[in-house]
Amino acid sequence: LRRLAERAPLTPVVTPLGNAELIRRETGFVTVSELDWWQSLPLKDGLRLHLVPGQHWSARSRFDTNRRLWGGFVLEAPTGPVYFAGDTGWGPHFAQIRERLGAPRFAALPIGAYEPRWFMRDSHLNPDDAVRAHQALGAASSLGIHFGTFSLSDEEQFAPPRDLAHARALHGLADEAFRTLAPGEVWSVPWGQPPTFAASIKGGKEEALSQSIRVALIPTPQCWS
Structure with a gap:
């Protein structure tokens, strides 16, 4: 910064x-x-940025726990909302975000730092939670974030993508609906309905499927030991 x-x-x-x-x-x-949560700020070109709740906490030392707010962001755009969850555990806020701001066209959801579950569950999604969050949001496409760089928990460094694949299969979610990226990889995300529903889309909605948003994962130094 x-x-x-x-x-x-x-x-x-x-x-x-x-x-x-x-x-x-x-x-x-x-x-x-x-x-504050649910407040927003107008931006240029018809965009508006909303701060939305997350299930977490804040602290920079032992003496200032929860004295500063945390949260995620929704970028409201004419083509549909984009959601960045930041750091969060499971909670009712996913359904609340959909109810207040609409189902995201794209969501970035954390999938790492989840073991041991008894300790991490209140502040970090595991991949199964993340898939349930994707479904609660009604997101068209989601990207798994918050894994593979810092050693914060007990699961192996690249367990989150493997566990995400298992969670997708368990919940009947298409691979392209919720995926991860390798460093330097670019994903042209369909700017429409999730791939699982693409076959049933008719008429004017087909045009939306031809539009896309490009997402890239920028390589960062790994601090895993």
């Missing part, structure tokens, strides 16, 4: 409540806006 701020300090930054001063002080960004 400091390097980005050095290049473009006036870039707008949006953060949950209680984080603005920290971001200004620690990174150098100047234009920082705070949002």
